[in-house]
Amino acid sequence: MKRHTRLTAAAAVFAGISLLATACAGTGDAGSDSGTDSDASTTGSTEGRVAIAYEGGVVVLDGETLEEIAEFDSEEFIRLNDFGDGRTISVTTSEGFQLLDTAEPALTDLVFEAEAAGHVVPHAGSTVLFDDGTGTTTIVDTDAFADGYDALPESTTYVADAPHHGVSILLEDGVLLTTVGDDTGRTGAVALHAHDDHWDVEASSDECPGIHGEGTAADEAVVFGCQDGALLFHDEEFVKFTAPDEYGRMGNAYVSETSAIVVGDYNDDPDAEGYLLNAVTLIDTAAQTFEVIDLPDEVQYTWRDIARGPGDLAYILSSDGRIHVLDPETGELTDAFPVIEAWEGPAEWQHPHPAIKVNGDIAYVTEPAANSVHAVDLTTGEIVTSVELHHTPNEIAVAIG
Numbered sequence: 001m002k003r004h005t006r007l008t009a010a011a012a013v014f015a016g017i018s019l020l021a022t023a024c025a026g027t028g029d030a031g032s033d034s035g036t037d038s039d040a041s042t043t044g045s046t047e048g049r050v051a052i053a054y055e056g057g058v059v060v061l062d063g064e065t066l067e068e069i070a071e072f073d074s075e076e077f078i079r080l081n082d083f084g085d086g087r088t089i090s091v092t093t094s095e096g097f098q099l100l101d102t103a104e105p106a107l108t109d110l111v112f113e114a115e116a117a118g119h120v121v122p123h124a125g126s127t128v129l130f131d132d133g134t135g136t137t138t139i140v141d142t143d144a145f146a147d148g149y150d151a152l153p154e155s156t157t158y159v160a161d162a163p164h165h166g167v168s169i170l171l172e173d174g175v176l177l178t179t180v181g182d183d184t185g186r187t188g189a190v191a192l193h194a195h196d197d198h199w200d201v202e203a204s205s206d207e208c209p210g211i212h213g214e215g216t217a218a219d220e221a222v223v224f225g226c227q228d229g230a231l232l233f234h235d236e237e238f239v240k241f242t243a244p245d246e247y248g249r250m251g252n253a254y255v256s257e258t259s260a261i262v263v264g265d266y267n268d269d270p271d272a273e274g275y276l277l278n279a280v281t282l283i284d285t286a287a288q289t290f291e292v293i294d295l296p297d298e299v300q301y302t303w304r305d306i307a308r309g310p311g312d313l314a315y316i317l318s319s320d321g322r323i324h325v326l327d328p329e330t331g332e333l334t335d336a337f338p339v340i341e342a343w344e345g346p347a348e349w350q351h352p353h354p355a356i357k358v359n360g361d362i363a364y365v366t367e368p369a370a371n372s373v374h375a376v377d378l379t380t381g382e383i384v385t386s387v388e389l390h391h392t393p394n395e396i397a398v399a400i401g
Contacts, residue, residue, distance in 0.1 A: 046087065046102060046103035046399075047063075047086035047087065047103075047399060047400075047401055048063035048064075048086070048359050048398060048399060048400065049061065049062060049063050049069065049102040049103070049105070049398070049399050050062075050063055050066070050357075050364055050373070050396065050397075050398050050399075051080050051089045051091075051100060051102060051396070051397045051398075051399070052080075052366070052373060052389065052391075052393045052394075052395075052396050053074075053078050053079065053080050053091075053393070053394045053395040053396070054389070054391035054392055054393060054394055055076055055077070055391070055392065055394070056073060056074065056075070056076055056391075057071060057072055057073045057074045057391070058071070058072050058074055058078065058080070058091060058100065058107065059071045059072075059389065059391065060072075060100070060102050060105045061373065061387065063359065063362075063398070064375075065385060066373060066375055066385050066386070066387040067387070068387070068389075069102075069105055070105040070106075071390075072100070072106075072107035074091060074093065074098075074107065075093050075094060077350055077394075078091050078092055078093055078395070079091075079092035079117075079395055080092070080100075080395045080396065080397035081119075081120035081397055082120075082122065082397050082398060082399060082400055083099070083120065083122060083127055083142065083145075083399075084122025084123075084127050084142040084400070084401070085122075085127075085142050085143055085144075085145065085146070085399075085401060086399055086400060086401025087101060087102055087103045087145065087399050087401075088100065088101060088102070088145055088399065089102055089397050089399055090120045090129070091107070092117045092118075093111075093117070095111050095113060095114075096111045096112050096113040096114035096117045096131075097111065097112040097114060097117050097120065097129050098110070098111045099111070099145070099149060101145070101149055102399045106149075108149045110149050110151070110152055112129055112138055112152065112155075114129070114131035114132075114133060114134070114136070115131055115132075115133025115134050115163075116131060116132040116133035116163075117129070117131060117132075118130045118131065118132040118165060118166065118167070119166070119167040119168075119213075119214075121167060121168065121169045121214065122142050123169055123170065123171070123216055124170065124171060124172040124220075125141065125142050125143070126139055126140065126141060126142060126170040127139075127140055127141075127142045127144075128168045128169055128170055128176075130166050130167050130168050130178075131163075132163060132164065132165045132166065133163055134159065134163050135159055135160035135161070135162055135163040135164060135166065136157055136158070136159050136160075137157060137158040137159075137160070137168040137176065137178055138155050138156075138157050139155060139156040139157070139158075139168075139170055139176070140153050140154070140155045141153060156194070158176060158178065158192065158199060160178065160179075160180065160181075161180075161182070162181065162182035162183065163182070163183065164179065164180075164181030164182055164183070164185075164186050165181070165186065165212070166178065166179035166180075166181060166186065166211075167179055167212075167213065167214050167224075169214055169216065169222060171220055171222070172220060174193060174194060175191050175192065175193055175202060175236075176191070176192045176193070176194070176199065177189055177190075177191050177192075177214070177222055177233055178190060178192065179211050179224070180204070180206070180211075181211070185209065185210065186208075186209070186210055186211045186212070187206045187208065187209060187211070188204065188205045188206040188207060188208045188211060188231065188238075189204065189205055189208060189211060189224055189231060189233070189238065190203070190204040190205075191203045191204065191233060191236070191238070202236060203233070203236060203237050203238055204238065205231055205238035205240065207226075207231065207238075207240045208224055208226035208229075208230075208231040208240070209226055209227045209228060210225075210226060210227035210249065211224050211225065211226055211231065212224070212225050212226075212251045212252070213225045213250075213251050213252040213253055214253060215252075215253025215254065215255035215262050215264075216255055216257060217255050217256070217257065217259060217260050217261065217262050217285045218256075218257060218258055218259055218260045218285070218286075219234070219260065219285075219286070220234070221233070221234040221260065221262075221285035221286075222234070223253050223255075223262045223264070223283055223285065224253070225249065225250035225251045225252060225253060225264055225265075226240075226243075226249070226250065227247065227248075227249045228242060228243050228246070228247070228248055228249075229241045229242045229243040229248055229250065229290060230243075230250050230253075230262075230264060230281065230283055230290060232283070232285055232288070234285060239288060241283060241288075241290035242290070243266075243268075243281075243290070243292070244292055245268040245292075247267075247268060247269070247270045248266065248267075248268050248292070249266070249267045249268075249270075250264040250265060250266055250281050251264075251265055251267075251303060252264060252265050252303045252306075254306045254307060254308050254314060255308060256308040256312045258312060259308070259312035259328065260284060260285045260286040260287075261282055261283065261284050261285070261312075261328040261329065262281075262282075262283040262285060263280055263281070263282060263283075263306060263308070263314045263326070263328055264280060264281035264282075264283060265277050265280060265281070265301075265303055265306065266279040266280055266281045266292055267279075268292075274345045274346075274347075275302045275303075275345045275346055275349055276300040276301065276302060276319060276345035277300065277301055277302065277303075278294065278295050278297070278299065278300050279292055279293060279294045279295055280292075280293050280295065280306070280314075280316075280326070281293070282328055282331055291331060293326075293331045295316075295324075295333070296333070298318065298320045299316060299318045299320070299324050299333070300318055300319045300320075300345070301316050301317060301318055301319065302345060302346070302349075302353060304317075304353065304354070304355035304356070304395075305317040305318070305354065305355065305356055306356070307356045307357060307358040307363065308358065309358040309361070309363060309378045310360075310361050310378050310379055312328065313325055313326065313327055313328070313334075314326040314327075314328055315356065315358065315363060315378060317339070317354055317355070317356040317365060319342060319343050319344065319345065320342050321338055321339060321340045321341050321342045321343065322336045322337060322338050322339065323336065323337055323339055323356070323363065323365070323376065323378075323381070324336045335381070337376075337381030337382075339365050339374055339376055339383060340354060340365060340367040340369075340370070340372075340374065341367070341369060341370070343367075343369060350394075352366075352368035352392050352393065352394040353368060354366055354367055354368065355393075355395065355396050357396050357397065357398045358378070358398075359398045359400055361377055361378050361379050362375050362376065362377060362378070362384065363375070363376040363378050364376075364396060364398060366393040366394075366396050367393075368392050368393055368394070370388070371388055371389050371390075371391065371392050371393065372386055372387065372388050372389065372393075373386065373387050373389065373393060373396075374386045
């Protein structure tokens with residue numbers, strides 16, 4: 001069953017933003033001595049290595065063989081994000097964004113300090129870090145560590161009016177898109193352009209309650225999720241998509257920069273127990289349409305379980321243990337192939353449960369119940385290789401250039 005609703009436009013001037021542009025640098029070691037590595041760490045291609053977080057640490061795997069390259073101690077719960085340079089992974093800790101060099105490999109001493117480190121967004125040559133605890137956006141060159149990890153690079157910062165769980169992205173033309181909110185909630189987004197020592201407001205919208213997540217589709221069309229639909233920024237203006245349900249939350253966008261269609265998760269029940277979802281949104285950023293696609297009962301997933309891959313298709317790792325292939329152009333499921341055993345949704349969002357990340361034609365799938373990671377060829381549905389870890393995998397990131 002498909003549910004469809006057309007957008008309503010929204011563009012209002014947002015005032016009262018406090019902002020700051022600065023440059024900063026820090027010092028740090030090239031790495032720590034807390035890890036172990038093998039001879040493979042210095043041979044062959046290192047781009048595309050896989051990082052797996054577990055309770056108390058992180059392990060680095062070879063992207064082709066899934067051979068364990070190194071293992072490092074860390075905190076009890078950490079999060080992982082690709083930095084965008086084919087080498088660096090951002091490790092979210094209580095201190096901030098710590099940098100993992102997957103090529104050396106080394107869990108370096110370099111940390112972008114943050115009170116509550118949040119989203120990491122690489123795009124168009126810049127990587128943007130968001131500190132939920134202060135509302136600070138930090139912008140650095142994605143290739144800042146091409147010559148090593150001797151010190152933190154120069155950066156530009158923007159500070160929002162109030163701390164909130166937010167996200168920012170820097171576009172090719174220098175426009176900074178960032179969320180707006182405070183400790184009572186999040187309301188929308190603003191587009192800013194840097195001029196000398198300040199930022200000018202280009203456009204804004206306050207029609208995105210609970211704004212969360214972002215994704216950039218073809219032609220730099222950026223979509224944010226809202227509790228009642230989604231928010232698009234394109235051609236220098238914001239456009240609101242209204243969900244067909246009174247509560248219709250999209251929280252994550254799964255995108256391909258060669259496709260105009262954004263696939264989003266979707267929840268129409270604010271009182272639902274657990275984290276499994278059974279519908280997706282399809283947002284055509286060119287036609288400016290918004291659809292909700294109800295999935296078959298057996299296809300259920302969490303925010304960790306959708307990725308875009310070959311052919312700009314969407315690949316859904318379902319609780320039935322199969323990867324279901326969704327064609328965003330039609331909203332139809334076109335194929336499915338078994339990968340792992342059936343699984344149940346997590347009791348808490350931080351708890352280990354299966355996840356999928358894609359690099360080219362290969363999907364990396366975690367199976368916490370078996371302490372395993374699998375590499376799957378999405379063009380054939382075949383499992384290329386699998387590895388059993390010494391720990392239970394939680395989050396996963398791939399170093400993609």
